Each structure stands twice: as structure tokens, then as C-alpha cells.
Amino acid sequence: MSQNPHGTVTGNRGLQLEEPLIFEQGVAGRTGVDLPAAPQVKSRLGKAARKGTIGLPGLSEPQAIRHYTRLSQKNFAIDAGMYPLGSCTMKHNPRLNEKMVRLPGLADLHPMQPQSTVQGALALIDTLAHWLKTLTGMPAVAMSPAAGAQGELCGVMAIKAAHEAKGDHGRKVILVPESAHGTNPATAAACGYSVESIPANERGRVDLDALKAKLGPHVAGIMITNPNTCGLFENDIVEIGKAVHAAGGYFYCDGANFNAIVGRVRPGDLGIDCMHINLHKTFSTPHGGGGPGSGPVVLSAALAPYAPVPFVVHGPDGFKLVEEEAGEAAKAFGRLKGFHGQMGMFVRALTYMMSHGSDGMRQASEDAVLNANYIQARLGDIMTAPFPGPCMHEALFDDRFLNGSGVSTLDMAKALIDEGFHPMTMYFPLVVHGAFLIEPTESEHKATLDQFIAVMRSLVERIKKGDTQFLHDAPKLTPRRRLDETLAARKPVLRWRPAAPERQAAE
């Protein structure tokens, strides 16, 4: 690269190294894996043996190590600093979790081994289930969903199965608040329901009267996040549950924000029928650049019979995995994924839970709530909060404090990056204009929060003085500056191709 913004011959910026695609550096015939020679045999591939090449590049091990090490250095991560993405719970990921998931006897178990050879694994799943049921105060849990969104499918499918079991086929609507995660309406639609929106009241909670007006024999259930996406506890939640049940519906609680209340409130005491738990949020399994997640769903007695296969039960000869939709699973609504669930995430989550214990988890929730309120209190005089506090585990601001400045929420977020912080969640929830949703989690200590607060305050001070150009230019100190998302969507380039040199496309 001869032309680059840093004026270096290499395009590198000090030790921040430019890195071409694997396809631009690999050559045929080179490999990073030595294998024993294959024995000579007569092929039994039939008529479908591959002819011709695939086009995969060849790299040696040192090249591959450098490639991925350099790529990793272009990422921000919790390990590097504060990552206050609201609704995502970017807490510390303990390394003991990673060590435990790699134990022989766990990592090398095949899902289809005879059950007599995996009693320890089934006991582990059963133990995690016990912890989840105890923390939520719910009688049952479906462990298999692969992530929060699949957990939502699990809950809504169980609701549908429960209505159908009663011969009630007239319920076609799921109610979802305007502030909900996009997965909620998408899930309802994926189960064949239409979605009706419930408005929020002036306090950022579900409008109870508006909700009651929408209930009726056509409503299958309601999906509510609690604490909600504004970071607030739905203080009418018990009333909401009673009203939904009185109308014959079921109550789905989105547990994305469970981290705020672990050990302080049991969702089962609130009258819910099901709730997914994002093990990758509340229970510290790593987000891994976008997954894998794990979304067990706790179920009320009313929905428990419809839980999907597989599940673990206590049998006469030890633990038993029920895999077939018969016997104790006769009413199961089906199956959501291959095999038994995200075992690797179960091991990590149980490790986290055992490490914290009931006292540590309660303390973690208190610290998460304390941290969010500290941010809200220290920034409340210069930013604008749409709803009065206290908040739960995340602090929400709108963009009224930016009125007339020409600066957007996005600009603020990008300026934070140059100061070494990952931005907060922006423009979500949709019910708040230009939202800043800040979730510090319990992992941040006071000094980091103070630094974050100081940065935010200094940005607002500069905006007040009309010093705003730097915000529009930010970020300047990152491996790449603002990227042209319109170009990416208008002319999608979703893979490397040998015939179209990417530099041409870039110019």
C-alpha cells in the first residue's frame, strides 16, 4: 500500500499492522497442518467424488498465527476496557470458565454416547438447571435453546402448545411493548402470531390501562422485558401478570436484563410463565464476537409439560436424557436444535455461578445497579434522562442535551472510541429519541467509571462551547475510521473473489 493516511511505506501505524486477507497471502501447496499419509484403499465415494480444486489459500502455521494475532489487535474487548453496551451485559469473562470447559471428560464427550457413559455430564446439566430454577423461583427449565432468540421461540412455542392443548385455537396475537428488543416481535411472527404494540407511559413503563384495553380472547400472550429496555423495573409487573392470566393469556418475560436482579428478585414471584436466560449475558459466558450464546427457558407449571426435547430427568439408574416426544415428553412441542443444548456454555455458566455463590451473585447485581445509578447521577446534570431514577443496571439518556449543537448520538459514541471506551448502545430503545443506553456491569470499578464520566463531561463541555468538529471527525485513532455502510449495502461485496481485486473496488 503506497498511499495511506499514516504516510508509512507499509501502511502500518506503528505496531498496529495492516493485514491482507488470507486469500491475498496464501499459495497453493503450502499448509499449516501436517497429517499422516492416508492408507491406500479403493474409493467407496461412488459417483460423487470431487473433481477440480476448491480455491482455499495455503498458509504455514507462523503465517496463520500472525494473521489472527494482527486481526485480534484491531478489536476492542472487555479484556481491554469498559464496554458499556446497554442490554448486552458485557461483564468480565472469568478464565476459570475457559479452563473448565476444556477438561477431558467434558470437552471430548460425544452427544450420542450411551447415557451410562455420560452420567457426569447429565448431572452437570441437572445441577445448572437446579441453580437456574432456584434463582428464578420457577419449577422447570428447558435447557436446549441455543441463544436468547431461540429461547424466545421456545417460550412462545410452549405458549402456543398450551393454548392448543386446551382446544383454544382462536388466539392469534402476541402483545409486545414498543420498547422491546426486535427479537420479540420477530419471534412472535416466526410462530405464526401477529404482533400488537403496547405503548409506554410517561414513566417509561408499560401503560397498564392501555395493556388491559388490548387484552381479550384473541391474545395468546404478552412478551415483556423486565427490567425493561429503558433500564427500569416494571413496577406494575404483578398486576400485568394477573391481567394477562385473567384474560386467558400467558406471560413471556424476556430475561435479557436478568443481571440487574439476580438474588434480589425471583421472576417466579412476579407471576410470569416463561423467561429465557442469556447465559452469555448474566452468567458470563463469552460473547465471542457474536456468539455462541445459550438461552435456557424457565417455565411455570402451566407451560412445563410442553418443554421441548431433550431434557434430563432422574431415572432409576441415574440421570436419563429424554430425547423422544413420547412418555414423559408426550406433550413436548418439538425440538429446537440438534443434540442437547450448548453444553460448553453450561459448563462456563455453572463455573461462574459456583464461583460467585448465592451471596456473590446478589452482590454482583447490587454492584451492577450501583454502577449504573452512579453514572446516571454523575451525568444527569449535563445529559438528559427521559425518565426519573433510580434505574436498574443500565442508565438511559436521550439526545435533548444535544439539541441545536449539530452533534448526534452517533458522533458522541465515535468520540468515546478515541478516548478508549467502547460506545454505549445507541438509538435503542426506539421509544427514546437518540438513546444512549449505558450498562457498565458490576465488573467496572469506581476509577474506570470516574474516567468514563470525566470523558463524557468533557465532551459535553466542548459541545457547549461550540467545539464540535472533532466529534464529526471521530474516530481518528482507530484501525479504521468511519466506514461507508451505504456503499456496503448498495453494492454488496460479501466474499473475496480472485477476479475482482479489492483495491479497485475500494477506489
Place this chain on the structure above:
Amino acid sequence: MRYLPHTEADRRAMLQAIGVPSVDALFRDVPEAVRLKQPVDLPTTKSEIEVERALMSFAQRNLGTGSAPSFLGAGAYRHHVPAAVDHLIQRGEFLTSYTPYQPEVSQGTLQYLFEFQTQVALLTGMEVANASMYDGASSTAEAVMMANRVTKRDRAVISGGLHPHYREVVATHARHLGFALDFAPPDPEGKEDLASRIDDKTSCVVVQNPGFFGQVRDLSALAEAAHAKGALLVVVVTEIVSLGAVTAPGDMGADIVAAEGQSIGNPLGFGGPYVGLFATREKFLRQMPGRLCGQTVDADGQRGFVLTLSTREQHIRREKATSNICTNSGLCALAFTIHLTLLGEDGYTRLAALNHAKAVQLAERIEKEAGLAVVSDSFFNEFTVRLKKKNAAEVVEKLAAQKILGGVPVSRLYPKEAGLADLLLLAATETTTEEDMTALIGALREVA
């Protein structure tokens, strides 16, 4: 508690700054009646030493595939993962980052996703691939729902050679979303005629290759038959190493490929997390589920990558999204792409050849030395054997008692099909040794 940084003095100072007397005041919106006064009834905080001991006691009650001759497959395969893979995926910058919504500080994740998408497209012979799904089964269900959208039809034909879990997952979605499925019966001999099931209401034909029972097929004629009726061909691959030896689905006319990527880079891990692969033709791009990474330029004109075409996705489209998927399998996709990068063309095709050769050796010895019939007329690294004893599940239990993980009885996955009770699935990979085979065959001669 080692993970919580605040001292009591910190907490007091922060409460003072907030202006409340205690943390309880911050929970005042929680109705009094449901506030827990005490920690729940679970054990209290534990040191690393104690937690390790507890977790190891679970692990020690299992027989791992690393400690016994293992011939298990049926959609999950034990392969050797190079040491570099596990080292690299544990770099905190990969492990502890979120979905790359802020591209300026996520170019590492975005570039490997772009490379991953390219690798998946190359292996499957398709034009575009997404940034991963949960697993092969949910990928397959998404493929059927996508075919329904593309063709505006709502009836899919499902092969009897599709993994039973995949069949169940597709059926679960069909039941709840409301579309029809035509299931061909289980097909151990690989003789089904799917083309005759296709009509002008068929959205797609779903066929696994290599099939659940092992057969490797040329699907070109089936693709033509589907296309002649305006239907799509969905090809499912549960053993992704096979594509180093078997013709790519795209080269046989597939319209969508849904695959399980576990075999490359990912441990067995008792069934998850794995990584669903999803690839299709460019013309169907807007109907694809899942995240997509695309190339673009930054404000300085330098090449960079972003998540793109998100107007298909739930966080933008809500109830009109192509899928409700949000989190996918980023870290497993990273393991996949690193392992495949290390293999390269040479390593990947040799790995496939080695797997096939081991399986052929095993099949020949099963036939000659154990005197059992291999049902699959063709196969890659897994095949079906008909036992002399009627109950393969009992045979497998007896093998386990001798510390041999001797394959998957078909009845484990098809418990209601009495006619399949004597069938055993056996897989061999590059990790299978001659001693393993000798141990299995010796035991099979006694118990099968």
C-alpha cells in the same frame, strides 16, 4: 469475591454521590412483597480450587472419546484440532468482544467473518454465505423457511436420509409457523425416489449428502427435477470435512446449503455449541437469514468491513424480519476459519482423503473380520452396518461396558422404527487408529 472490584469504601462513596442511604433504595421500584431479603438457598462463594474440584468431579464420571476407541458420528465428529486454533480463539480480543456493531473497533472480527463467508462459499460451491447460524439443524430449518419465501410456496419434501434431529427441528418450525412437509421414510439403503414427490406446490427438496446413513450421492438429477417444477434444492451437510472429497453441493445444482461446521475447529463438547453454515445463490441474498459481513471503505478510503444488509434482520425489521436470529456462533466460526486457514487446500483435501481411507479400512475389516454387512453402497467417513443381533442399542451398551464407544445405534434417533433396530452407524476419522479398529472388531465378534 475475586470478580467484584468495589471495596466497601467505594460502595459508600458511590451511594453518597447518588444521594441514597443504601443500595436497597435503588431497588425501590421492586414491589415490596417480592423483594428477597436473603440470598437464595444455594451454596455461597467458592475459591478457584474448590470450583475446579467440583467441575472435575463431573468430568471424571464420564467416559470421554479421548480415553476410549470411539466410532461415534451421526452429525458430530471427533477430529484433531491443531493447537494453534484453541490458542488463538482464546485471545481476549476475540473471546470477549461483542457482535461487531462498531466497525471501527471490530475490524478483526469483521475481517475473519468476511474470510469465513468466503471459505464457506468456496467449500459449498455457492456464491454467498452468511456469518453463521446456531447449528446444522437450525440452519436447515432456516433454509426451508427461506425456500418458502423465495418460491412463495409452503410445502417442502424432506429426504429419509436427513438426520432425524434435523427432521424434528424442521417439523417443529413447520408446526408453529404453519407450513407443510412431506417426509420420505428413513432410507438406510439410499434408494428413495424424491423426484416423484416434487410437484408445482413444492418449495424445496431437502436432502443430506453424505446422507445420515452414509450414502454419498450425485444430486444433479434431483436438482434438475426440482428446478423443472420451480422448486429449490436444499443440500444439508453434517460432516463438512466430506467436501474435501465429495463434489460441492453448488456444483450439483443446490440452491441453498445448510451445514454443520463442528468438524472443523470445534470440539465435540457433548453436542454444542457448534456452528451452522448457510450458503446460497446471490439472487436469493435478500431472503437470507442471519448476519452478513461486507466490504466497504472508510473515511480515508481504506478497505474495511461492516455488518451489512441488516434491513433483513430483526433489530431493524422486527416482525417482518427474515428470521428472529440475533446472536450466532461467532467464536465457533472463528475456530472453523482458523482451522481451515491452517489446513488450506492441500491440508483440507488430504484430511478428507485420510478420513475416507480410514472409513474404508474399517468397513473392509467389519465385512471380512466381523462378518457384518455394510448397508451403505457408498460413504465418506461413516456408514451403516446391519448387526446379527436385533438390538443395536444393547450391543452398544455392551461395547461401552468394555470401554469402547462403538458407534450410534440408529434406534437412538429412530426409536419408533422397529425395522431399523439392528442398524449401527460407525464413523472413522483421522483420529482412528488400527488398534481402535482391532478393539472394536474383536468386541463386535463377541457381542454383535
